[in-house]
Amino acid sequence: AQSVTQLGSHVSVSEGALVLLRCNYSSSVPPYLFWYVQYPNQGLQLLLKYTSAATLVKGINGFEAEFKKSETSFHLTKPSAHMSDAAEYFCAVTFSTNAGKSTFGDGTTLTVKP
């Protein structure tokens, strides 16, 4: 069965510091991986996605993620945090053999301190 684990339900960084949000998945077939962001009282918005084209994926707002098959990871990074990055972030996985049934991680709340 597919699963996604986000390590750390809360991450706090200072403005200008590196952001690293961790996501590991389990699967026996090639995955499609996504990072979404949710601002308060809003729905989720896509940050970036991995669909087997390139292992380093660049998304919106300066975020990027690297797919590492050997580590079954898809960690999200941003070199320099901005106050506006404070939000909840979700990692999600789906597979071509299970199309439509995405599995979401429990989410990581990012706090950015001034």
Added chain:
Amino acid sequence: DAGITQSPRYKITETGRQVTLMCHQTWSHSYMFWYRQDLGHGLRLIYYSAAADITDKGEVPDGYVVSRSKTENFPLTLESATRSQTSVYFCASSELGTDEQYFGPGTRLTVT
């Protein structure tokens, strides 16, 4: 308006009542989804639909009913609401099952 909309945005209902949450998308996406979001549980899939008249259960379907007679609409009905169904409900759509999903703004449902 283009995009995906949900109504109502907020709803308070009593235990045992039937309530329907509406979802409408303007992209003609094939796939549509219903999730509930609860603290400590992230997003959990209730039902999804791959096309009009095709629906399937997700992780937590008990107590919910869906229909999809038209591609653009995917209503979710709680036949007899219970307090455990108090949650924020999100509708989403995607063109393909492996594509990114586009989410509505959510419906905050409280069952008293």
